[in-house]
Amino acid sequence: MKFKLKKLxxxxxxxxxxxxxxxxxxxxxxxxxxxxxxxxGPFSGNASSYSKAEIGLMAYFQMINDEGGxxxxxxxxxxxxxxxxxxxxxxxxxxxxxxxxxxMLHGNSCSGAAIAIKPDIVEAGLPWxxxxxxxxxxxxxxxxxxxxxxxxxxxxxxxxxxxxLSKPGTKNVAIVEHSNDWAHSxxxxxxxxxKENGVEPxxxxxxxxxxxxxxxxxxxxxxxxxxxxxxxxxEAETAIFLRDMKKYGLDIPVMGTAGTDLENxxxxxxxxxxxxxxxxxxxxxDNLDGPLLKKWADMIHKYYPDEALTNFSxxxxxxxxxxxxALKAAGPDLTRAKLIAELDKIKALDTGILSSPITWSPEERxxxxxxxxxxxxxxxxxxxxxxxxxx
Amino acid sequence: MQTATGTLSKRRRIFWLVPLIALALPLLxxxxxxxxxxxxxxxxxxxxxxxxxxxxLGQLAFANxxxxxxxxxxxxxxxxxxxxxxxxxxxxxxxxxxxxxxxxSAAALRGIRLYYLAIVTLAFGELMRWFYTHAGxxxxxxxxxxxxxxxxxxxxxxxxxxxxxxFLAITCLLVAGTVNLLRSRIGRAIIAVRENEIxxxxxxxxxxxxxxxxxxxxxxxxxxxxxxxxxxTGRVFPESxxxxxxxxxxxxxxxxxxxxxxxxxxxxxxxxxxxxYVRAFPGMEEIxxxxxxxxxxxxxxxxxxxxxxxFSPIFQQRYHRD
Numbered sequence: 237m238k239f240k241l242k243k244l245x246x247x248x249x250x251x252x253x254x255x256x257x258x259x260x261x262x263x264x265x266x267x268x269x270x271x272x273x274x275x276x277g278p279f280s281g282n283a284s285s286y287s288k289a290e291i292g293l294m295a296y297f298q299m300i301n302d303e304g305g306x307x308x309x310x311x312x313x314x315x316x317x318x319x320x321x322x323x324x325x326x327x328x329x330x331x332x333x334x335x336x337x338x339x340m341l342h343g344n345s346c347s348g349a350a351i352a353i354k355p356d357i358v359e360a361g362l363p364w365x366x367x368x369x370x371x372x373x374x375x376x377x378x379x380x381x382x383x384x385x386x387x388x389x390x391x392x393x394x395x396x397x398x399x400x401l402s403k404p405g406t407k408n409v410a411i412v413e414h415s416n417d418w419a420h421s422x423x424x425x426x427x428x429x430x431k432e433n434g435v436e437p438x439x440x441x442x443x444x445x446x447x448x449x450x451x452x453x454x455x456x457x458x459x460x461x462x463x464x465x466x467x468x469x470x471e472a473e474t475a476i477f478l479r480d481m482k483k484y485g486l487d488i489p490v491m492g493t494a495g496t497d498l499e500n501x502x503x504x505x506x507x508x509x510x511x512x513x514x515x516x517x518x519x520x521x522d523n524l525d526g527p528l529l530k531k532w533a534d535m536i537h538k539y540y541p542d543e544a545l546t547n548f549s550x551x552x553x554x555x556x557x558x559x560x561x562a563l564k565a566a567g568p569d570l571t572r573a574k575l576i577a578e579l580d581k582i583k584a585l586d587t588g589i590l591s592s593p594i595t596w597s598p599e600e601r602x603x604x605x606x607x608x609x610x611x612x613x614x615x616x617x618x619x620x621x622x623x624x625x626x627x
Numbered sequence: 628m629q630t631a632t633g634t635l636s637k638r639r640r641i642f643w644l645v646p647l648i649a650l651a652l653p654l655l656x657x658x659x660x661x662x663x664x665x666x667x668x669x670x671x672x673x674x675x676x677x678x679x680x681x682x683x684l685g686q687l688a689f690a691n692x693x694x695x696x697x698x699x700x701x702x703x704x705x706x707x708x709x710x711x712x713x714x715x716x717x718x719x720x721x722x723x724x725x726x727x728x729x730x731x732s733a734a735a736l737r738g739i740r741l742y743y744l745a746i747v748t749l750a751f752g753e754l755m756r757w758f759y760t761h762a763g764x765x766x767x768x769x770x771x772x773x774x775x776x777x778x779x780x781x782x783x784x785x786x787x788x789x790x791x792x793x794f795l796a797i798t799c800l801l802v803a804g805t806v807n808l809l810r811s812r813i814g815r816a817i818i819a820v821r822e823n824e825i826x827x828x829x830x831x832x833x834x835x836x837x838x839x840x841x842x843x844x845x846x847x848x849x850x851x852x853x854x855x856x857x858x859x860t861g862r863v864f865p866e867s868x869x870x871x872x873x874x875x876x877x878x879x880x881x882x883x884x885x886x887x888x889x890x891x892x893x894x895x896x897x898x899x900x901x902x903x904y905v906r907a908f909p910g911m912e913e914i915x916x917x918x919x920x921x922x923x924x925x926x927x928x929x930x931x932x933x934x935x936x937x938f939s940p941i942f943q944q945r946y947h948r949d
Binding site for chain 1: 658659660662666761768769771856864866871903906909910911912
């Protein structure tokens with residue numbers, strides 16, 4: 237029995253020694269003709285509409301490949317589904333890092349999933365460009381291998397509040413939001429910005445996901461009589477909220493998040509009258525069907541002909557442009573350290589798609605520091621810098 | 628001819644053989660496959676706890692994810708707020724889960740049964756999810772609560788391999804505990820309530836208390852699984868304990884075999900591992916999951932456990948629900 241126990245102990249000891257974590261290899265995932273890039277997104281589950289962000293990014297990779305790749309190497313995307321679920325995202329990240337052995341990671345919608353995988357990615361040390369999830373927790377405080385390639389929650393929240401206050405005479409602001417991290421990532425910085433500017437919300441209301449009636453919220457807002465409403469609601473609930481506002485004759489402008497799409501909201505509510513006072517964060521240089529975005533729309537449709545384009549389809553492409561710039565600059569003898577160094581040299585990069593340039597440094601990894609707004613002006617979707625000021 | 632004692636002895640030997648073989652598993656894994664293996668152990672307990680209520684007791688219930696969440700949050704809160712090492716949070720998570728089991732089933736003491744009790748458990752689950760989200764000061768709200776993964780009593784719990792051995796030990800203890808419980812007087816009373824509550828009550832058995840006991844044992848096991856889940860993922864979020872989790876847990880019990888301990892292990896292992904194989908086809912996971920569940924239930928209505936029982940009588944269980 238003693239002998240058996242000894243054997244067992246030896247087995248466990250050997251196992252522990254054999255499976256100790258190894259330091260990341262600088263050229264893992266690289267071959268002479270390919271760079272393996274792990275692209276994680278919610279390809280299934282109830283947030284799968286966000287996976288459009290990853291589709292846009294992969295279309296961009298394919299376009300780069302068709303143009304000859306970078307220093308003779310093609311960008312090979314390895315997709316993994318996170319379903320916006322932290323545990324599934326962890327499995328996906330571990331698979332990409334340790335089984336598929338990718339060179340770097342790019343993508344990720346859903347802040348909760350991104351926050352959950354952050355410790356593992358920090359430990360593994362491979363470069364990770366966050367291309368859709370917005371929580372500042374992902375890139376603050378800055379760590380060596382994580383870069384944020386979209387406006388973060390703080391930037392978005394401040395942009396929402398700044399737009400609201402840019403309307404002359406705005407003194408009373410109300411907030412309607414979901415009770416989840418996504419909504420809070422917009423409304424908390426918006427609250428802070430309002431406070432800095434001497435404005436306290438006159439009403440703060442919750443509308444839960446899946447709610448099909450907003451009468452209670454609308455009636456409370458009628459009592460509070462705000463000049464502007466900040467609405468951190470998903471698209472379906474936004475449509476319900478706007479519908480009920482119209483039903484009860486509440487004609488107050490509403491500032492929505494980047495999680496809703498202006499044209500889609502119009503489609504959902506069915507009439508322009510209901511959405512004419514609705515504004516959304518818009519991270520791009522033009523309207524979705526504007527001439528400046530047409531080349532990107534054509535690019536996505538070239539590789540994914542059946543893809544229905546929405547606000548999310550374009551969001552990851554800007555960080556893809558920054559990645560390609562850095563890979564070009566890193567030269568043919570690519571390593572992870574070289575890529576990280578080159579990403580840190582990206583300064584005021586005009587991506588041709590994001591409304592604000594990308595700047596990264598070792599001290600600040602939130603690369604996009606402002607966002608435009610879109611709304612209907614004279615019945616036409618228009619990109620705005622501030623109230624009444626076209627982009 | 629095989630005697631009952633002989634079969635029991637063989638079953639016991641097999642019961643201990645499986646974890647002994649599993650000890651060598653980390654030799655064959657990388658951190659990703661190790662993560663999945665650890666998840667299998669967690670879901671074995673989740674399924675086992677759920678199976679005690681819906682399989683052995685025969686009460687439709689929806690509070691399983693609530694117990695899972697209560698255990699996970701109890702462990703995370705005890706680690707972060709009280710600074711306790713993770714290992715010390717395990718009994719806390721178990722007791723918190725058992726308390727959850729009591730609260731979810733307390734209505735049974737007033738004679739509430741079947742679908743009415745099922746609705747009460749559903750409401751309890753939703754109430755807990757609301758609590759995780761809105762009690763931000765305690766639970767971290769929607770941002771979740773991080774779980775420190777340092778060294779506990781000399782064990783480096785940040786390592787997936789170390790987690791595996793700890794989880795394996797806990798799982799073996801709780802599976803053995805459940806098998807013993809089901810063999811005991813209480814266990815037999817639980818089965819009797821499932822078969823005929825009125826007849827059971829006529830024998831002088833307090834059936835309401837038996838129902839509450841089954842829920843509390845279920846909550847205890849699943850609460851401990853929650854503590855393991857908290858360590859496994861490093862952070863607990865409210866959305867981890869929602870409807871999707873409940874559906875997956877339900878499917879694991881049904882695919883494994885209602886009320887079967889072996890089935891709980893098989894269902895958890897199968898439905899944790901198989902979806903990983905369709906990762907290569909993004910967006911297909913839900914379809915694949917649904918098809919697997921339908922096929923298994925069509926071909927083997929008594930679950931995977933019945934397949935094993937067909938090959939060897941030692942896998943036949945008295946507590947399995949026909």
